[in-house]
Amino acid sequence: MTGFALHLLRHGAPETPGLLMGRTDGAPITEGIAACVAQAETLGIERLIASGLHRSRAAGEAIGAALGVPLIIDPRWRELDFGDWDGKAASAIDRDALGRFWDDPDACPPPGGERWSALVARVSAAIADLTPVPTLVVTHGGAMRAALHSLCGFDQCQLWAFDLPYAARLSLRTWPGAQPSAQVAGLYP
Template identity: 65%
Template sequence: MRHGAPVLTGRLLGRTDSPATEAGIAACVAQAEGLEVSAVVSSDLVRASACAAALGGAATIDPRWRELDFGEWDGLAAAEIDAAPLGRFWDDPDANPPPGGERWSSLTARVAAAVAAVTVPTLVVTHGGAMRAALAGLCGFGQRELWAFDLPYASVLALKVWPGPTPTAQIAGLW
């Protein structure tokens, strides 16, 4: 599940820890109704962890589910960033990471490690970038295909995962 709408929107929020709005938290609670899970795991950023806490029960905090670190761009709106390097980043975020930021391959590696730690049906409250990184690693989607997925705040992406040396997954739902 992607966290609820943050107070700050329209910005590259990686490590910038903007809290979720009350409406954003309520949207996550509504989306989680009826889900049958054995555990809840959350990014350590408050916009995700507050949503997980509102679901009731104890959530395990795992920083590997954090959003991509946008470095010097973190917290900025796209209009505040030079269009040329930003465009190169969107075209190939591994070859063109934000200045002082994280490479796409680093995000996908840490999310892969977090996915490998999931052993029971689990609701993970995380971020759009981490969700796309999971899709890249588990389903083999390329950068262009990843951006074809609309992952609005409080959306749920259900995956059936087959663990193993090369874990794979099937998309079971997106709402």
């Protein structure tokens, strides 16, 4: 079976960086959107998807306008819901509780928040529904890590080895099927 290019692009910098922004939405800065457009210019994509949160949708709309590709909104690509911690700075959260979460986000999710396995399940479902054409998904750091887990089998420690700053692009060669898989083709911060 022939593989296809899947590019995962983290949204550009928000107006208020440094917060745990899951369902909390924030406006992206103009420079952040421009950085995303620059990452997409030469990809030759046929499909463009965004999570629907403003910080990813705005970049997706700008990319779609620049490339002449219609934008599809798929909320399965949104960030992990941080529950009671959503929208807060890490310094405002109990240090021990936050440490337990980072060590094992499935066993120790944020209070009222989403488990890591739920994020992986929805991102995996979104991946399974992709048409095998060159695709760009404007998404979030957590969803990008969930895709790496699903497609490449990286464990939790390995996932944190990837630096995914705002407007970082992760390019994958993806093979669809009952159990989709991928090979990392590049990381472009």
